[in-house]
Amino acid sequence: MNWDAWLPVLVVASSLLPGLVIFFLREGSHRLRTALNLVGAILKLVLVGILIWGVFHEHVYESRWTLAPGLDLVLHADTLSVLFVTLSTVLWLVTTVYAIGYLENAPHRSRFFGFFSLCVSATVGLALAGNLFTFVIFYELLTLSTYPLIAHRGTPEAVRGARIYLAYTLGGGMLLLIGTVWLHVLAGPTAFVEGGILGRLPAEYHPQLKVIFLLLIIGLGVKAALVPLHGWLPQAMVAPAPVSALLHAVAVVKAGAFGIVRVVYDVYGVNFTDQLGLLTGLGIAAAITIVYGSIKALFQDNLKKRLAYSTVSQVSYIALGTAILGPIGTIGGIVHLVHQGIMKITLFFTAGNYAETLGIHKVSEMNGVGRRMPATTLAFSVAALGMIGVPPVAGFVSKWYLGLGALEAGMAAWVMPVLIISSVLNAAYFLPVLYRAWFREPGPAWPAEHIPAARFETSAALLWPPVVTATLALAAGLFAAAPYSPLEWATLIAHREYGL
Amino acid sequence: MTELLLLSATGLMLSLFLGLLRVLLGPSAGDRMLATQLIGTVGVGMLLVLSVLLDEPALIDVALLLALLAAVAAAAFTGQQEARHD
Amino acid sequence: MINLASSILILAGLFFYLAGSIGLLRLPDLYTRLHALTKADNLGLGLLAAGLALHSQHLLTSLKLLLIWLAVLAASATSAHLIARQARRQETRR
Amino acid sequence: MLTAQVLYGLTACVIVALGLRGALLHASLLQRVVAINVMGAGVFMLLIAVAYRGPGLPPDPLPHALVLTGIVVAVSATALALALARRLHAEQDND
Amino acid sequence: MTDAMIGLVALPLTGAVATLLLPRSATVVAIGAGLATTIAAALLLFGVANQGALHYEMGGWSTGLGITLRADGLSALLLMMTSLVALAASVYASAYFSAASERARFWPLWLLLWTSLNALFLSGDLFNLYVTLELLGLSAVALATLGGKRAAAEAALRYLLVGLLGSMLFLAGVSLIYAGYGTLDLATLPRVVEPGPIAWTALAMMTTGLLLKTALFPLHFWLPPAHASAPAPVSAVLSALVVKAAFYLVLRLWLDVFANVVTPVAANLLGLLGACAVLWGSWRALQAERLKLLAAWSTVAQLGYLFLFFPLLLALPPGPTRDLAAGGLVMLALTHGFAKAGLFLAIGVIQQRCGHDTIRDLDGTAQHLPATTFAIALAGVALIGLPPSGAFLGKWQLLAGAVETGQWLWLVVTATGSLLAAAYIFRVLGHAFGHQPYPNQPVTVAREEWPALLLTAMAALVLGLGGAPVWKLLEIGT
């Protein structure tokens, strides 16, 4: 093995090894734990930087380890994986900082950060998976490492939420596994290849392939929270805020969406999927989810639940983009993978800040919070506006490309209304919050003030992460055309997928 | 001679059968044990006859052992009844 | 000559065996049955053994046959005694 | 043709079945042990019948050796089972 | 290398005699004998990997007249597993039994059990197998009674009687084989047996006897009480190895010795029983109130999976696909061995520290005993069949075989069983994570926690990630 083969392994290991060490740290060794976390995160960032450069210049990074005859664990860096890896790495660093602040003086931090690192490792491994087999392995690992995080608080609700999460994801994982095995029997090792590999199978397999597609999409749809498989997501809100942030922006939900993208583009091939007549079905499922999630979000008073349903809706933009044939729709879907992540993590950070600093959990308690916590609320506003699709925030870019792609693919007739309705609904559930925060008079007292305002409105470790991610969201929109921007990278991916 | 031995083997068999009936009929455990003793004695005789009939001298050893251990069994039977009296 | 004697002994033995067994079956209670067994059967075995001993060529075999008979005699005497005593005890207890 | 071998062999089958039935149906531990021993005797008879080659011919010594081993093993198992049963009964009496 | 075969039997047996004679230093002697046995197993594994299948004619008598020991890839793997599991359990047991008199009773029986397992995996002779089976059964029962309680004695007695019945049926089959073919040698038999009344009846009887011992549904009734009432290290070995030994024999008989006799109908019957075992065992595990009972019922279920492979293996034509499935079967068996042993040891730690193993009172165990909880979680991963455990690879092959042969029923059963397994494992973990205000404690990995942790890690990580050689080793047949 040379350097090129080791790089993907190192990317995964840079969070895995610190995580394993952290498990065995004493609860009190606070500094060592922080150092390990940050060193791992920064090291990973550096490694990913090398990866980005290399993949752009068409270097092949691949490591292969045989688990059983015909079953290889393959870590392979291509353009799509690099996009997801980068997102995870950057947001992991930010979330780690946030979590260190958030969990100050909380119990069981060694366990928490251990699983936190495992979770990120699983996500990165999933991003770098070079075939469906590897993907499934990391997909299940992700389930396993998130379970303790959701159950972390140990309250009956937490344990219950974790159990529901598990029931959904393990059930979905089983379908995914069956689909994968079936595909493996039909087509052999299903490596991820741009343009897909199944098109060459004889036509008599097509009915089976359709069933398999259904199995795979249901399996992935559970994590991606496609309606009606989304039931676990609001329940999982009991987790600590950094966990919610990670679940919604990077790890679980995004893993499902990423898997759908992988299956459609790199296993079936988008043209072949269309040929089997499966794209429209996927699109319709996505459209229903988008609208349904938005409507549900409208009626939630609990801020985190409102954000959760917003996630249900927003993540399906990615699936929608996948379902739109043609490079432009593809760009829209893929770039939303990143944009939604940055924006949603900001929203969860800020929601966590409200809860930690002032004890605010509900929308109705947010009156005038902008005056008490201006920076946090500003970050919240930027992200919320981005979600609605207001330029120049990142969300606008995604929606623009989705619309354009639908027009190009001749699917505008139903995609456009969905986009418009959803944007209106987005506005309907975010703008009143912004109004309350900035323009309503605050009540006589906050529900429970934990962190008194001193130098900053809240502790620094809590404040900086949302500010940074909000800035990133803004930058992703403003500098969308810059080289190495998410949009540019998504364009690169789309071009390679379509062989342009 | 062979015929005589055959006859006696079969006759012993008949004797054993009668003993068997007593084992089955009982009525008391003592009766059964007694009948088992009889079966043992008949068995010894049968083995002796068979040893000549089949030309297998080792069967005499078997008969000897059977005779000795039948006594042990009887002792075990009564011994275990004895011990209940304490 | 020996053959004849041996045959007679064996037949006599057989007779006593059968008599003992019939006695065991027909006699009314345990104590009378005891007699049938200890007397008739042991005699039967003795005659049988004697008959076979005449028939055998080796001295050792003959000695073994004698030993067997003695063993059975002693064993059945003892066990008959034990069984009778035990039955007796159970009766008195009742 | 009804040779001694066949006769004993068939009887062995019957005894095996009788023992098995007893082992399955008896509620008493002791009698289950007895039943298993009866079944074992059936199996041993099967082997010895197989070894039998007819009058005057030396039988196959191998099954005899196997049966001897089998008897020892069966006695060991019976002894352990009975010791366990005795202990259980003793505890029941103490209750 | 062939001396390693002798060592595998003679070392633990010598150890048993030595611990009997030297009760004061029994622990040291036993651990020493265990280590030596493990080394022998490793040597044998290397020997088989390098030189192919090995055999050893006992006493120098030619095969048939004497008894031949044989080791191929399968037996070498199982021997290695046996040694590792038994060694770990031995280390655990050295801390588990506190009283000197208990140790003096435990060690000789323990080493006799180990002897019997090794002898069974090495034996190349049908009657010798019967003797090893009896040695295995008796030593297992004797160890199970060490629980000391009434329930343990009762369960052990039932276990013994069932085992005896199984042995008798097995022996009846062996007798029939000798009557029909005049040989007891496992390697000679495949060349002479042919489909017909003799082989069918003999195989049916031997299989029934072995199924009793391996506790396949509906002959599983004796297992949960026996495994749940034995002392922890004993339960570990009972569930991980002892039932596996009888299963190994079924596998040997069906796939090697009587390969040309078995019919698809019979294999489907086994598969069906396996399916019932998976569902019923998992369901009962879900209902269990005590952790040990859960683990015991889970063993019933996990053995069911192994039998699901039979209809697949019979439907697949000989070739690479079939070898893959066979490897999956062995992988599943190995993983379960390590995982279940680790699980029982972990439960033993909980029992000793908490004084009970009632599941609903386990709240806060994750804080109180993090390393043990982690071991239970790892075992759970392996029992459910999640990656990166070896069981995942095994179940993958099971599913693939089902798809390949179009036997969808087994696929549904496997999926359902896995989800049920997840349900019962996470029921435990949910309680373990449950809220209980324990003071923050350092992560202590006490001496008795290590064996469980290592065993479960072996199942959940090492076998899954480094298991590829298993398939290669299995190509080395007799």
Next chain:
Amino acid sequence: MNTTNLLVFDGLLLFSIVGLAWASLATTDERRSVILFMAFGLVLAVAWGRLLAPDVALAEAAIGAGLSGALLLAAVRKQSPGSSHTHANPDRNYSESGAKVVLQWLVTLLCAALAGTLAWALLHALSSAPHDTLPRAISDNLVASGVSNPVTAVLLNFRAYDTLLELAVLLTAVLGIFSLGQTTPGYQPAGPVFDGLVRWLVPVLILTAGYLLWVGAHAPGGAFQAGATLAAAGVVLRLTGRSRIGLPDGFVLRIIMAAGVGVFLLVGLTLLLLGRPFLGYPPAWAGALILLIETAAMLSIAATLLLAFVGGQPQSTAVNAAANRQREENSRC
């Protein structure tokens, strides 16, 4: 000699065997069942003799008719009369409930089917020419085996490994019995008649044991039969109320228990060190080595069977009581 003449004898013998087997399992009275089983063993010994298997007949005479009976009777004793019907078998009245009857019939049918199938297969097996490769190999190698009794040759030379494991089984059983704790209290001292029996029976049994051990090399007999006979002597002693029954104490007892396996292993491993196969005796030494192993085995077998009859460790009740206390303390938590 004409075999058909023995057919009547055979038929009657087999009829009584089946009848005894059936009768001993048909009753629900445990003591009756055991006595019938003892009678069954007696008749079996005759049958083995009839089938020219005197080695087996010896073992059956010692075990089936003698020791097994003593063991089983000792187990019956533990139940107080009448109580065996109440708590030990609460479902004794299974004939009353319908489901039980169905089950009974089902099992009966199953067993009948088993008998039929087994018989069918056996007839097939017996109808072909007997396989005599192995018997011939045994007789060809008999000279090299060191003994002239082929059964002993198989047991202690050709298949010595089986016998080694068999001794391990015995050891396991006795260790298992030991682990159950204290022995039962002994028997009452016996009366004068019984003592008279003991006075001649025990020496004769010991002599017979020695004879059987020695004769095993060239005629039927051997370690197991000898050991069982020796054990019978112990049983008789025990029945007279001698609780120590001549068994040594502690360490010596353990040595005797382990002797069978230990000497066997020692011989096997020594031969291995000398460059021979495991348990591969040099022909010149085979007879002596076999006698050595058999002597050790006899002692172990006798001790084991006797301890099984006694039902546990026969000494140092203080240690046992302490262990029991300890165990109770452990179980309390």
